[in-house]
Amino acid sequence: MNKEELHSYILKSTGNESNICQICAMRDGEIVYEDSWRGFGNDDAVNVNSVTKGVMALLTGIAQDKGFIRSVDEKVMDFFPDYQVKRGEKTIYDVTIRHLITMTAPYKYKSEPWTKVCTSDDWTRAALDLLGGRGGITGEFKYATLGIQILAGIIENATGEKCIDFANKNLFLPLGIAEHVMHGDSNKEDQFNFFMNKGPRKNEWYSDPKDTVTAGWGLCATGRDLARMGDMVAHDGRFKGKQIISEAWIKEMLTPYQKLGERFGFMEYGYLWYKPIAEREVYAAIGDSGNIIYVNKEKNVSVGVTGTFKPRIFDRVEFIEKRILPLVV
Numbered sequence: 001m002n003k004e005e006l007h008s009y010i011l012k013s014t015g016n017e018s019n020i021c022q023i024c025a026m027r028d029g030e031i032v033y034e035d036s037w038r039g040f041g042n043d044d045a046v047n048v049n050s051v052t053k054g055v056m057a058l059l060t061g062i063a064q065d066k067g068f069i070r071s072v073d074e075k076v077m078d079f080f081p082d083y084q085v086k087r088g089e090k091t092i093y094d095v096t097i098r099h100l101i102t103m104t105a106p107y108k109y110k111s112e113p114w115t116k117v118c119t120s121d122d123w124t125r126a127a128l129d130l131l132g133g134r135g136g137i138t139g140e141f142k143y144a145t146l147g148i149q150i151l152a153g154i155i156e157n158a159t160g161e162k163c164i165d166f167a168n169k170n171l172f173l174p175l176g177i178a179e180h181v182m183h184g185d186s187n188k189e190d191q192f193n194f195f196m197n198k199g200p201r202k203n204e205w206y207s208d209p210k211d212t213v214t215a216g217w218g219l220c221a222t223g224r225d226l227a228r229m230g231d232m233v234a235h236d237g238r239f240k241g242k243q244i245i246s247e248a249w250i251k252e253m254l255t256p257y258q259k260l261g262e263r264f265g266f267m268e269y270g271y272l273w274y275k276p277i278a279e280r281e282v283y284a285a286i287g288d289s290g291n292i293i294y295v296n297k298e299k300n301v302s303v304g305v306t307g308t309f310k311p312r313i314f315d316r317v318e319f320i321e322k323r324i325l326p327l328v329v
Contacts, residue, residue, distance in 0.1 A: 003033065006323060010037055017319065019198075019289060019310035021046050022223030025303045025328045026231040029240045032301075032328040034224065038308070044200035045220035046306035051293055052205075052219040054285020055171070056151050057101060057272040058229065059163070061237075061249035062170045068158040072098040072271075076131070079154045083128055092132030100151055101271040102257045103141050108133040112146045118191060123208035124153035141258045141269070145216035148272070152215035163213045164205055174244050175228045182207040183218070194218070198308040217287070226285075226304025230293040233283065234302050254283050265315065276317045286315045294320045299329050 001009065010017045021040040025033040036042050063069045076095045077083065085092055091106055099105040107130045120126040127149040152163045159166050168179050183194070183206045194206060206218025213219075232238065233254070237245035256268035256275045268275040274284045281297035290313040294303040303320050307313065 001323065001326070003035070003327060006327065007035055007037075009323075010035075016290065016313055016316075019307040019313070020305060021308060022306045023303065023324065024223035024227040025301060025324055026227045027299070027301050027328055029231055029235075031224070031227070033324065036223070038198070040200055040306075042224060043222060045203050045222055045225075046291070046308065047194060047201060047206075047217075048219055048221050048226065048291040048306060049217050049287030049289060050145065051221075051226065051285045051287035051291045052215065052217050053145075053148055053272040053287075054293055055167070055219055055229065056148060056155075056215045057253050057285075058171055058233075058245060059155055059167055060097070060101060060151065060271070061245045061253060063155050063158055063166070065246045065249060066159075066170075069097065069154070072096065072101065076100065076128075076150060076154065079157045080128065083125065086129070089132050091134070091136050092128075094137055095131060097151070097154065099137065100147060103143050103269065103272075104137070104139050104258070105131060105142070105144065105147055106133050106135055106137055107131060107142065107144055107147055112144065114146070117146050117149070119188070121209050122212075123149050123214070124210070124212055128153075141260060143264075148216040149212075149214065152212050156212060162211060163215075164207070167205075167213075171229075171244065172225075174242065175225075175232060175239055177221070177225045177228060178203040180205050180220075182211055182213065185209065196309050221304075221306070223304040223306045226291075226293045226306070227302050228304075229285075230295045230302025230304060233293070233295045234297050234300055274315075276315065282317070284315065284317060289313055290316045290319075292316050292320070296325070299325070301325065301328060 022036045117126040180203045183204045201220040204220050206214040236247040237250045253271040258269040283295045285293040289310050290307040292305050
């Protein structure tokens with residue numbers, strides 16, 4: 001399948017590829033394939049859902065590289081000295097950044113209370129209210145989009161600046177990614193529209209009433225933006241010869257710490273990044289609707305794919321390896 005055939009295949013798809021907006025592939029810092037569909041241009045931003053979590057892992061590494069965070073084994077509560085812990089709660093004092101970014105932090109709910117958090121005045125503080133519980137820290141994997149909101153608060157309190165400003169200065173602009181702005185005030189209808197709207201978005205990041213970005217979802221980016229971040233990861237933190245994030249962090253971030261179950265395709269999990277194939281040097285930041293940063297360190301290839309809302313599409317690793325890699329390698 002050549003590039004023209006692939007374009008036609010995606011354009012006519014009524015299955016898993018029917019929501020793809022953009023694909024960008026890079027090899028050794030250069031774009032080797034780029035295309036767009038469904039009214040999107042290559043420069044239009046898309047809500048990339050949980051790929052946002054992978055970006056937060058990169059920002060955490062930068063914060064540690066710069067000494068704002070000493071170690072991922074620092075206690076979460078050390079970054080929130082003014083937070084009033086609920087009476088009788090003890091587990092929260094033992095939760096570390098490592099627990100957050102490996103999804104092994106304990107929470108006091110059976111299912112994530114989206115309405116409670118997303119209608120509050122401070123989403124980070126609302127997420128802290130969920131942290132801990134009587135069960136203690138068990139090391140069990142518990143995927144938590146709302147819990148990762150705490151990571152945005154940690155970065156802001158550690159660095160003394162808004163998370164979006166830290167991201168623009170230290171990650172986005174050095175990679176040639178457009179400066180991002182906060183989405184701004186929202187309500188229930190706006191949140192629904194943000195997820196469901198199938199049109200292009202601004203270079204924005206969803207935010208709460210305290211102007212703190214959503215750490216588990218809500219970053220809007222292009223396929224090219226995702227490929228650039230992937231290219232940096234593929235080259236151990238370097239982009240076009242400049243070290244953006246330390247090689248040590250990239251290695252630590254991609255190291256598998258968890259073996260996941262059937263819900264997550266039996267993949268392995270590092271710091272908010274997946275290792276889809278156990279025996280290969282392939283990694284990914286994955287979001288709903290098939291949004292993905294795919295990194296193949298064996299071939300120095302990164303691929304960014306964006307897609308508008310479509311349920312039950314979780315990852316596109318097989319699609320990328322079958323349809324994209326043959327075009328660029």
